[in-house]
Amino acid sequence: MKNLKMYEPGDKMITLIKDNYSVLQALGSFGITLGFGDKTVSETCEMNQVDTYTFLAVVNFTINGYGDFEDDEQISVPTLLHYLKASHTYYLDFQLPFIRRELQESINEDDPLGMLIMKLYEGYALEIRRHMKYEEKTLFPYVESLLDGRPMNDYNVETFSKNHEQTDKILRELKLMIIKYLPADALHNNQLTATLYDIYNNEEWLCQHAEVEDHIFTPAIKRLERLTRQDDVSKNISAMVFKGGQDNSDTLSDREKDVIIGVVQGLQNKEIADRLCISVNTVITHRRNIARKLQIHSPAGLTIYAIVNGLVDISSVKL
Numbered sequence: 001m002k003n004l005k006m007y008e009p010g011d012k013m014i015t016l017i018k019d020n021y022s023v024l025q026a027l028g029s030f031g032i033t034l035g036f037g038d039k040t041v042s043e044t045c046e047m048n049q050v051d052t053y054t055f056l057a058v059v060n061f062t063i064n065g066y067g068d069f070e071d072d073e074q075i076s077v078p079t080l081l082h083y084l085k086a087s088h089t090y091y092l093d094f095q096l097p098f099i100r101r102e103l104q105e106s107i108n109e110d111d112p113l114g115m116l117i118m119k120l121y122e123g124y125a126l127e128i129r130r131h132m133k134y135e136e137k138t139l140f141p142y143v144e145s146l147l148d149g150r151p152m153n154d155y156n157v158e159t160f161s162k163n164h165e166q167t168d169k170i171l172r173e174l175k176l177m178i179i180k181y182l183p184a185d186a187l188h189n190n191q192l193t194a195t196l197y198d199i200y201n202n203e204e205w206l207c208q209h210a211e212v213e214d215h216i217f218t219p220a221i222k223r224l225e226r227l228t229r230q231d232d233v234s235k236n237i238s239a240m241v242f243k244g245g246q247d248n249s250d251t252l253s254d255r256e257k258d259v260i261i262g263v264v265q266g267l268q269n270k271e272i273a274d275r276l277c278i279s280v281n282t283v284i285t286h287r288r289n290i291a292r293k294l295q296i297h298s299p300a301g302l303t304i305y306a307i308v309n310g311l312v313d314i315s316s317v318k319l
Helices: 015-018 023-030 041-047 051-066 077-106 110-147 164-181 186-243 244-249 254-264 270-276 280-294 300-310
Strands: none
Touching: 015 023, 023 051, 041 051, 041 077, 041 270, 041 280, 051 077, 077 110, 110 164, 110 186, 186 254, 186 300, 254 270, 254 280, 254 300, 270 280, 280 300
16 A cells, blocks of 8 residues: 655655655665664754765655656756666665576475576576666766756667566566465475565566656756757857857858758758758758758757858748
8 A cells, every 4th residue: 555645855754764664775775874863854864974965866756656847957867877877786686586596495396397497587687687777877977967968869768778678578477476386395485485475565666666667767867968969059149149150150052051051941851951952851960960960950059050150131030
């Protein structure tokens, strides 16, 4: 049963944990250590240099499923990144080996069924490890490059594909094999029951981890990407204004300038092609070259460029 209370910065941290002991796993990932006494959530977060708003966003979301983060500008991406990295370390270095040891102690690996169960678990662990290593080698460095203002040009968060569904299927099959078909004496039955309990908790934790990535982290990265693109356009436009746009203007051919004029006047690619007596594919090629040379990818940016560089008169532009 979900706890419908929404926790706030002034609540005691100990109260939050007493109400929801599952939060204990998240504390370490945020970098919050135990021994915080009767401090509030905000006091505990400040003491551990953790963004309070982001901490509560994750906690309230994982406890109650509460939160709409599509346009939430208060989420701290560095805090989320630290949380996800530390969660990976906990899961790969502790949780997966721990459950493997439990399984080995609970079953007879010489039994064909026991061997199959261990094989299923190894397949599950391999898929989880592969997915998390992908994030660590590709996604996380990309986010760091965004934060540093030097985004990788060959990547965006839309290419971040998840494999959670596949690993979930393997885990479900593993649980059913243990519950339905694995015989055991009293001792091994107790061991298997405890192992199953940990596997179910593990499944719930991994599901929450994936939902935080999908519903909080990914929207935050998309906002960061939009801000980065806007900053790039602003820098280019500022350079045009203060340098007169001469350097950039000189890099364009006359035909590319004609294409810009057509775009600014609101013409479609086919209309521009008909006006200039060229093919649509040639127009598209010109537009790609213009975007590459000027690093401007929007009609609004091209309009400002055209006005600043005298390609069109501002009175002829429909604003």
